[in-house]
Amino acid sequence: MQNNGGLKKYAVIYNARARNAKKLPLNAVIKILDENGVHPLIYQTQARGDGINLVKNAIEDGAERIYAAGGDGTLNEVISGLMAVRENNAGLCHSSASGAAASLFLPEVCPIPLGTVNVFAKESGFSNDAQKALQSSLTAKPAPMDIGACNGRYFIMMASVGFDAFVINDIEKMIANESKVKKICGPFAYLLVGLKSILNYEFPKLKITARSVFGVKEFYADFAVVSNTKYYGGRYILSENADPRDGFLDLFMLNSKDINDYFKFFFQVVTKRYNFRGLKISRYQIKQCLIERAAGPFTGNVYSQIDGEIHDQPPLDIKIYENALKLVTLN
Numbered sequence: 001m002q003n004n005g006g007l008k009k010y011a012v013i014y015n016a017r018a019r020n021a022k023k024l025p026l027n028a029v030i031k032i033l034d035e036n037g038v039h040p041l042i043y044q045t046q047a048r049g050d051g052i053n054l055v056k057n058a059i060e061d062g063a064e065r066i067y068a069a070g071g072d073g074t075l076n077e078v079i080s081g082l083m084a085v086r087e088n089n090a091g092l093c094h095s096s097a098s099g100a101a102a103s104l105f106l107p108e109v110c111p112i113p114l115g116t117v118n119v120f121a122k123e124s125g126f127s128n129d130a131q132k133a134l135q136s137s138l139t140a141k142p143a144p145m146d147i148g149a150c151n152g153r154y155f156i157m158m159a160s161v162g163f164d165a166f167v168i169n170d171i172e173k174m175i176a177n178e179s180k181v182k183k184i185c186g187p188f189a190y191l192l193v194g195l196k197s198i199l200n201y202e203f204p205k206l207k208i209t210a211r212s213v214f215g216v217k218e219f220y221a222d223f224a225v226v227s228n229t230k231y232y233g234g235r236y237i238l239s240e241n242a243d244p245r246d247g248f249l250d251l252f253m254l255n256s257k258d259i260n261d262y263f264k265f266f267f268q269v270v271t272k273r274y275n276f277r278g279l280k281i282s283r284y285q286i287k288q289c290l291i292e293r294a295a296g297p298f299t300g301n302v303y304s305q306i307d308g309e310i311h312d313q314p315p316l317d318i319k320i321y322e323n324a325l326k327l328v329t330l331n
Contacts, residue, residue, distance in 0.1 A: 007039040011063035011107065013054050013078055015045045015070030018114035024130035029069060029112070032131070036138050045074065055081025059107065065328070066107045071115015076155060076307040082106055082325055083147055083154045108142035110328035117234040117308070119157050125330030142326035145244040148228045150318045155228065155306040156244065159318055161291050162223035163201055163262060165303035169310050170197050203257040204302045205294035206314070210251055212286040219282065220294055221253035226318050236269050239283060247322045248285040255280040288319040
């Protein structure tokens with residue numbers, strides 16, 4: 001798709017509140033795109049959720065690529081906006097058997113890493129230097145990728161239930177009270193708050209009903225992560241075989257209520273000892289799963305997160321959309 005005298009139209013959904021936005025201000029983004037023969041379409045987010053709605057504007061304005069300039073949350077909003085358009089126009093997303101039907105055009109997506117962790121940018125081979133990432137993206141190619149969904153919300157990286165979501169909830173409450181712990185400490189905020197939060201955690205038991213090539217199986221765990229990509233928390237790996245192009249989600253489960261096991265687990269993650277020796281860990285490739293509270297005395301909140309943002313209480317219906325969107329990648 002060419003526009004404006006042969007110039008490509010690339011949209012930029014820019015989150016000026018992202019932790020590292022000052023390292024690549026909007027005028028620098030525009031300058032780089034202009035210098036590379038791209039007509040930039042600029043949309044700025046003002047509040048959480050804006051990115052989802054701005055995607056429609058970018059499509060209507062003829063964008064063939066959308067840059068998610070922010071953190072993993074901004075990328076999730078762009079993905080969610082595109083998936084909502086895709087599902088609302090499902091009949092147009094694929095040609096008819098004769099190939100004669102009109103198809104819905106969905107722009108490809110590319111991250112510009114301005115956030116705290118930037119997990120997907122790392123997964124895609126981009127530099128954590130936003131300017132270098134943007135420059136390299138201009139010659140990078142898109143590839144069809146799977147997208148996960150949880151209770152109608154979409155994710156490119158992961159959904160999880162348990163202690164890590166409990167920590168994210170604590171951080172979000174601190175931010176709501178005008179704490180700057182995330183901006184000051186960056187990724188280490190999760191470790192610092194996690195060490196404090198674990199003393200107040202009650203370890204609710206989860207019941208997980210999963211479907212895949214093995215049929216339908218039922219599991220019980222205290223912490224579960226459903227991954228579409230391999231990286232967790234930036235540079236760590238829970239599911240080394242997770243691949244957003246293989247048609248599966250990877251289910252990772254820890255079965256323990258012992259605080260010492262959680263210290264052991266996070267120590268092994270941080271030191272990259274991914275055999276998780278001495279822990280009750282299970283891993284499966286799945287197509288779909290339902291995560292519920294297991295029967296028991298616990299009556300408090302059970303926290304979940306998708307792509308680093310707090311999500312619903314269980315039950316959580318998680319599934320995969322295969323080859324749903326095209327994302328730009330260097331690898």
